Amino acid sequence: MQIASWTLILLTSERLISVWMPFKCKQLCSRRRIIIVWTVISLLLFGANMHFFFTVDIFVVVPEGGNITDADLLCTCYDQFVPFFMQFVRSAKLHY
Numbered sequence: 001m002q003i004a005s006w007t008l009i010l011l012t013s014e015r016l017i018s019v020w021m022p023f024k025c026k027q028l029c030s031r032r033r034i035i036i037v038w039t040v041i042s043l044l045l046f047g048a049n050m051h052f053f054f055t056v057d058i059f060v061v062v063p064e065g066g067n068i069t070d071a072d073l074l075c076t077c078y079d080q081f082v083p084f085f086m087q088f089v090r091s092a093k094l095h096y
Contacts, residue, residue, distance in 0.1 A: 002049070006041045010034065055081045 014034065018025040055077055062071045077085060 002045050003042060010038060
């Protein structure tokens with residue numbers, strides 16, 4: 001989800017440079033440089049979201065009296081990480 005947004009920002013930046021500095025555009029926006037910047041952005045986003053591999057899991061929930069074909073998948077945070085996330089949300093003062 002975030003990589004699409006940052007790719008759009010990268011594309012918009014390239015267009016902005018091509019309009020404002022048309023003679024420097026080939027030098028500033030080379031294919032190699034764009035690939036490097038996109039790779040760096042991807043690695044940073046991967047690093048920022050890597051905690052989900054350790055803090056979230058998918059559980060299979062089978063309803064009472066049902067069989068496995070009626071099961072739902074539930075994505076939830078491990079219990080030991082809930083207080084940390086609740087403290088983070090409170091400290092961030094997120095307004096909906």
